[in-house]
Amino acid sequence: MDYDILIIGAGPGGIFSAYELAKADRGLKIGVVELGRELSKRKCPIDGKKVKSCIRCPVCSIMSGFGGAGAFSDGKYNITNQFGGTLYEHVGKQHAIELMQYVDEINVSHGGEGTKLYSTANSQIKRVCLENGLHLLDAQVRHLGTDINYVVLENIYNELKDKVDFRFNSAVERVERIEGGYALTVGGERLTAKKCIVSVGRSGSKWMESVCNDMGITTHSNRVDIGVRVELPADIWTPLTDKLYESKIVYRTEKFEDLVRTFCMNPHGVVVNENTNGIVTVNGHSYEDKTKHTENTNFALLVSKHFSEPFKDSNGYGESIARLSNMLGGGVIVQRFGDLVRGRRSTEKRIADCFVTPTLAATPGDLSLVIPKRILDGIIEMIYALDKIAPGTANDDTLLYGVEVKFYNMEVEIDENLETTSPGLYVIGDCSGVTHSLSHASASGIHVARHILENLDA
Numbered sequence: 001m002d003y004d005i006l007i008i009g010a011g012p013g014g015i016f017s018a019y020e021l022a023k024a025d026r027g028l029k030i031g032v033v034e035l036g037r038e039l040s041k042r043k044c045p046i047d048g049k050k051v052k053s054c055i056r057c058p059v060c061s062i063m064s065g066f067g068g069a070g071a072f073s074d075g076k077y078n079i080t081n082q083f084g085g086t087l088y089e090h091v092g093k094q095h096a097i098e099l100m101q102y103v104d105e106i107n108v109s110h111g112g113e114g115t116k117l118y119s120t121a122n123s124q125i126k127r128v129c130l131e132n133g134l135h136l137l138d139a140q141v142r143h144l145g146t147d148i149n150y151v152v153l154e155n156i157y158n159e160l161k162d163k164v165d166f167r168f169n170s171a172v173e174r175v176e177r178i179e180g181g182y183a184l185t186v187g188g189e190r191l192t193a194k195k196c197i198v199s200v201g202r203s204g205s206k207w208m209e210s211v212c213n214d215m216g217i218t219t220h221s222n223r224v225d226i227g228v229r230v231e232l233p234a235d236i237w238t239p240l241t242d243k244l245y246e247s248k249i250v251y252r253t254e255k256f257e258d259l260v261r262t263f264c265m266n267p268h269g270v271v272v273n274e275n276t277n278g279i280v281t282v283n284g285h286s287y288e289d290k291t292k293h294t295e296n297t298n299f300a301l302l303v304s305k306h307f308s309e310p311f312k313d314s315n316g317y318g319e320s321i322a323r324l325s326n327m328l329g330g331g332v333i334v335q336r337f338g339d340l341v342r343g344r345r346s347t348e349k350r351i352a353d354c355f356v357t358p359t360l361a362a363t364p365g366d367l368s369l370v371i372p373k374r375i376l377d378g379i380i381e382m383i384y385a386l387d388k389i390a391p392g393t394a395n396d397d398t399l400l401y402g403v404e405v406k407f408y409n410m411e412v413e414i415d416e417n418l419e420t421t422s423p424g425l426y427v428i429g430d431c432s433g434v435t436h437s438l439s440h441a442s443a444s445g446i447h448v449a450r451h452i453l454e455n456l457d458a
């Protein structure tokens, strides 16, 4: 065998499993195969001058490379079982929290010291939310910020690079079970290992599905979250963001009894484009560095759609809605809340006259032509509900960007060790369908590494 353990994907799942395996110092030969570039060479060509929007690079530097999809993210590590994944269903609630706390310790000791750990538990805000039909979920959140998140990744890479064999710009094409382990086809090469950890994230979900089909591993179809990104003056939300930084709030709509939730809150942040498989959607960032702060806060409002038989392609459904916005707006569409509720599109002039300055150059348009009525009605209802705890949220000039889509992978059948029915083949992180966040994906990597270490001589 070329390696003891081969890891596919250098996102948080892959990195933290490599970290834990290398730290054990058991003389293991560990390889990481990653289709994107190393961290210092990841560069999105959008510079706002020559390249203003996504040019659909063959390998997206935002989604792929060392650090995975989270490398340029806001670096919010939520320590909770209430959202971010269902790792606890496999490893137990207490253990899942301990794993996430351990990940936090690693981040703090690799450049994250000095960053703040926020907590929503027992806060006065929780009570105010309840009084208004809103439910604030319990969590601790370490906000690294995009800048410190990068520093942490850089430090972890420097520590690992002499202990782990990293192969960048290398897409794994095939995984094959062989006598005593697995063989990966990478370009013209064949790499073999006793054990294999797959952590290819959301961007690798389609490929992962084909691997499962080839190997007879059962998968279950999952869900998709669809919504908008809200941007408004930061002052409106400071009573919440100053105390909690990120608040995950859930609301049940009166009309359809659907659940709408806030997601990925970025105080003083910026709204950004995201490219998933060539489809441009919207997301948000914020920086720990105060010099990079804007006057706006942004967060997503999402509605989860779960499908029942015979429909199985939940991601395809989300992609089609995002494609509609790309078709009408050439990318992301922006609309004033006031225009949306009056049933008219936003125009360049209406956006220019707006009291909120958009942080993303999106095309003014009409989100009601893109987002299904049921989902849009739920979002409008929640904006009015949020207005009660953060007055000003439902102002006419509040900006809505669409479409924000959270794609989920099909859920792969794995056991409590995150091992598939094919012995020695582990599926972790977001491509397992079990995690949807930095902390859960990272924790799944640690869990698998420890399981492998404990069973080395077995």
Ligand SMILES: Cc1cc2nc3c(=O)[nH]c(=O)nc-3n(C[C@H](O)[C@H](O)[C@H](O)COP(=O)(O)OP(=O)(O)OC[C@H]3O[C@@H](n4cnc5c(N)ncnc54)[C@H](O)[C@@H]3O)c2cc1C
Binding pocket: 008, 009, 010, 011, 012, 013, 014, 033, 034, 035, 036, 063, 064, 065, 066, 067, 068, 069, 070, 071, 072, 073, 074, 075, 076, 077, 078, 084, 170, 171, 172, 173, 199, 200, 201, 202, 203, 204, 207, 264, 274, 283, 284, 428, 429, 430, 431, 435, 436, 437, 438, 439, 441, 442
């Ligand atoms: C803009 C943005 C902001 C985000 N912000 C946050 C946040 O603040 N907090 C939070 O909790 N979560 C956030 N997330 C989500 C978070 O980044 C993911 O949940 C997390 O990165 C999942 O980790 P992972 O290791 O499972 O997968 P990924 O991070 O997606 O990594 C998978 C890696 O596998 C590689 N790969 C794919 N296919 C192959 C193949 N065939 N061969 C070799 N390599 C392959 C990819 O190139 C990629 O680098 C954000 C995501 C985005 C896009």
